Amino acid sequence: MTYCVGLLLDEGMVLLSDTRTNAGLDNISTYRKMFIYEDPGERVIVMMTSGSLSVTQTTIARLDEAVHAIDAADRGSIMTCETMLQVAEMIGQTLSDVRVEIASKMSRASESASAAMIVAGQRRGGAMRMFLIYPEGNFIEATKDTPFLQIGEHKYGKPILDRVVRPETSLQDARKAALLSMDSTLRSNLSVGMPLDLVTVRAGACRIEEQRRIDANDETFQEMSLAWSQALRDAFTKIAI
Amino acid sequence: MTYCVGLLLDEGMVLLSDTRTNAGLDNISTYRKMFIYEDPGERVIVMMTSGSLSVTQTTIARLDEAVHAIDAADRGSIMTCETMLQVAEMIGQTLSDVRVEIASKMSRASESASAAMIVAGQRRGGAMRMFLIYPEGNFIEATKDTPFLQIGEHKYGKPILDRVVRPETSLQDARKAALLSMDSTLRSNLSVGMPLDLVTVRAGACRIEEQRRIDANDETFQEMSLAWSQALRDAFTKIAI
Numbered sequence: 001m002t003y004c005v006g007l008l009l010d011e012g013m014v015l016l017s018d019t020r021t022n023a024g025l026d027n028i029s030t031y032r033k034m035f036i037y038e039d040p041g042e043r044v045i046v047m048m049t050s051g052s053l054s055v056t057q058t059t060i061a062r063l064d065e066a067v068h069a070i071d072a073a074d075r076g077s078i079m080t081c082e083t084m085l086q087v088a089e090m091i092g093q094t095l096s097d098v099r100v101e102i103a104s105k106m107s108r109a110s111e112s113a114s115a116a117m118i119v120a121g122q123r124r125g126g127a128m129r130m131f132l133i134y135p136e137g138n139f140i141e142a143t144k145d146t147p148f149l150q151i152g153e154h155k156y157g158k159p160i161l162d163r164v165v166r167p168e169t170s171l172q173d174a175r176k177a178a179l180l181s182m183d184s185t186l187r188s189n190l191s192v193g194m195p196l197d198l199v200t201v202r203a204g205a206c207r208i209e210e211q212r213r214i215d216a217n218d219e220t221f222q223e224m225s226l227a228w229s230q231a232l233r234d235a236f237t238k239i240a241i
Numbered sequence: 242m243t244y245c246v247g248l249l250l251d252e253g254m255v256l257l258s259d260t261r262t263n264a265g266l267d268n269i270s271t272y273r274k275m276f277i278y279e280d281p282g283e284r285v286i287v288m289m290t291s292g293s294l295s296v297t298q299t300t301i302a303r304l305d306e307a308v309h310a311i312d313a314a315d316r317g318s319i320m321t322c323e324t325m326l327q328v329a330e331m332i333g334q335t336l337s338d339v340r341v342e343i344a345s346k347m348s349r350a351s352e353s354a355s356a357a358m359i360v361a362g363q364r365r366g367g368a369m370r371m372f373l374i375y376p377e378g379n380f381i382e383a384t385k386d387t388p389f390l391q392i393g394e395h396k397y398g399k400p401i402l403d404r405v406v407r408p409e410t411s412l413q414d415a416r417k418a419a420l421l422s423m424d425s426t427l428r429s430n431l432s433v434g435m436p437l438d439l440v441t442v443r444a445g446a447c448r449i450e451e452q453r454r455i456d457a458n459d460e461t462f463q464e465m466s467l468a469w470s471q472a473l474r475d476a477f478t479k480i481a482i
Contacts, residue, residue, distance in 0.1 A: 155396030159425040162469060162476050176482045184400040224482045229404060231476035236405050238472060241417045241465045 001191035002033060002050035002152030005178050006118045008130040008142040011171040012149070012202040012209070013120050016178040017048045018152075018186070020193030022031050035060055036196040037067060037079055042124045045078055045087060046199055051115030051135065057179070059098045059115065061092060084121055088139050091119050096137025116151045124206050136140040139192040141187035156188045157181030171200055176224075198222075242275060242432035243291035243393030246402070246419050247359045249371040249383040252412040253443040253450070254361050257395075257419040258289045259427070275438040276301055276307060278320055284364045285289030286319055287440055291393035292356030293377065298357070304332060319331040325362055325370040329380050332360050336379025340350060356393045365447050397429045398422030412441055417465075424466050437462075471474045 017033040017061040029051060047063075048124040049056035066077035073080060081087045095117060102113045120130035128140040132149040142149050146166045160181050165174060175198070184200065185192050194216040200209045212219050245258040272294060278286040295479075306317035314321060316411050321330045328371045336358060341355045356383040361371035371383040373390040383390050391399065394482035400423050406415060416439070435457040439451045455462050 024345055057351075153396075155394075155429070156400055158429045159400070160473070160477075162429055170432055176477070178482060179482060180477070180480070188396070188399045188403055222482065223393070224480060227480050231479060232401070232404055232473075235469070235472035235476050236401075236414075236417070236421070239417060239421070239465060239468050241420060241461065 001189065002153055003150070003151045003157060003182060003185045003189075003192045004033060004048035004050055004118055004155065005148060005154075005157065005181055006046075006048065006120050006130050006142070007161075007165055007169075007174045008120065008128065008167075009147060009169050009171060009174050010167050010203065012132060012200060012205075013046075013128060014171065014178050014180055015046050015048060015118070015120060015199045015201075016184065017197050018192045019195055019197065022055050022189060022191055025190075028193070030193075030195070031113050032197065034199065035064075036199065036211070038206060039079065040206055041124065042206055043079060043121065044199070044201055044206050044208060045119065045121035046208075047091065048118045048151065049115060051116070053114035055095070055099050055102055055113050055115040055135075056117070056220075058193045059095045059117075061099065063093050073154045082123075083126055083137075084123065084131075086143075087121060088119055088129075088131040088133060089119060092133045092139050093131055093139035095135065099135050099137075101202055114238075118151055120201070121207050122201070122204070128201070128203050153185055153189050153192050157185040160184060171202065175200060179221065179224060180228055183228060190227070242430065243463060244391070244395065244426045244430075244433045245274060245289035245291055245347075245359055245393055246291065246389060246391045246395075246398065246422055247287075247361050247371050247383070247405075248389045248402075248410075248415045248419055249369065250388060250405055250406075250412060251284075251363065251408050251444065252365050252408050252415075253441060254287075254369060254371060254411075255415045255419050256289060256359070256440045257423055258288050258438050259423065260436055260438065261292050261432060263432055269434070271434075271436070273410065273438065275440065277363075277440065277449060277452070278344075279449055280320065282365065283447055284320060285361065285442055285447050285449060286360065286362035287442070288332065289359045291358070291391065293343070293354035296336070296343055296354050296356040296376075296415060297358070299343070299356075300336045303339065307353060307424060310312075317333045320332050321425050324367055325364065327373075328362060329360055329370075329372040329382075332358060333378035335420075336374055336376065338352075340376050340378075340384050359390050359392055361442070363445070369442070372443045373453065381414050386477050394426055394430050394433050398426040399443075401425060412443065416441060420465060421469055425470060437459060437471070
């Protein structure tokens with residue numbers, strides 16, 4: 001499985017993904033699930049993927065091919081779309097096409113393949129937006145009421161987000177909330193694993209502000225994880241019932 | 242859906258279930274999912290159910306009928322079994338039979354029905370044991386390494402249990418952990434709802450020590466829920482990253 005989470009805040013956006021892919025428990029690999037397209041100051045797009053690797057890789061490959069095509073300006077790509085809504089529609093259409101193609105192959109073997117994506121970004125002059133794209137190609141958008149989107153193993157890490165994330169949450173606190181949400185998921189589910197990919201984008205900047213790969217032996221993350229465990233245990237001790 | 246959790250500790254056992262049942266989102270009802278059989282000092286058995294109500298009600302009804310049958314001593318029931326293992330086997334067999342019967346009716350309409358159960362108890366002179374019974378009738382047992390079992394919407398409430406529950410956890414702390422695990426689930430998932438049924442059993446006593454129904458307006462629970470939210474937010478603020 002996978003866990004990816006995106007937070008859309010007044011100050012900016014935080015996106016975090018794990019990298020574990022498995023085909024059965026005895027075939028575990030590390031694959032990047034976060035893909036960044038950037039024309040700094042003009043446009044920034046971050047995509048995260050969950051689900052069947054064959055579907056997500058082919059989808060990303062087609063979107064990428066369009067970006068780098070010689071006739072990209074004519075054919076159109078996520079880097080030439082006029083709005084983030086059009087970006088979401090293009091990704092949704094590509095995901096849906098790929099899924100249907102692969103599903104028709106899989107169905108001969110009574111297997112299925114599916115995938116979902118989160119796409120977030122901003123174009124200069126436009127609004128910062130974040131979408132969750134379903135396997136069928138349709139999508140929903142993060143809003144003030146629901147300022148975060150999750151794909152993959154989303155349940156373990158949802159309680160902390162429900163409690164602390166609001167649109168007015170600072171970028172730094174949102175980063176912390178995303179990492180703690182991931183930490184809970186890593187502890188409770190083997191199919192989600194380090195290293196992590198973390199990106200922050202400041203509203204209006206149309207560029208990546210921070211991009212980090214967090215390895216299993218990252219000291220800052222380990223300290224945060226330990227401190228959070230301790231803080232939870234302390235909080236637990238203090239609660240009277 | 243449902244959320245039920247059982248904790249097996251050196252000091253005793255804690256069992257907690259919600260009561261929400263839904264057939265679609267517009268058909269929500271309250272049904273007890275915890276069933277207690279007690280011969281105080283001699284034997285105590287607590288069952289919790291999740292899944293299709295038609296399967297769980299029929300299963301419980303058959304087990305109950307056997308307990309109250311005039312020839313119960315000859316026919317055997319969960320109250321005459323010599324060990325908790327035999328109790329688990331009898332429940333597993335009944336659940337499996339009912340599921341197969343109902344599934345054969347449902348399959349005509351391309352529908353399915355399934356259910357799982359937790360059963361915990363002790364007989365005088367025997368060990369305190371707790372089992373999770375799968376729809377197929379087979380089961381697994383709580384152990385020192387894994388001192389809790391969950392059925393239904395188990396993911397939201399797992400992180401807190403993973404962090405604080407050990408076999409040596411006190412009965413009071415286990416009670417608190419179960420309630421906080423339920424609180425996280427209630428916040429994040431609409432299909433789990435108040436009131437709650439809570440039971441504690443002390444090791445060796447072979448009787449219910451505490452049995453409580455916790456309503457939506459229960460002040461102690463509300464205070465705990467608020468205090469936990471506050472404690473989590475405080476802990477979140479203190480963590481540096």
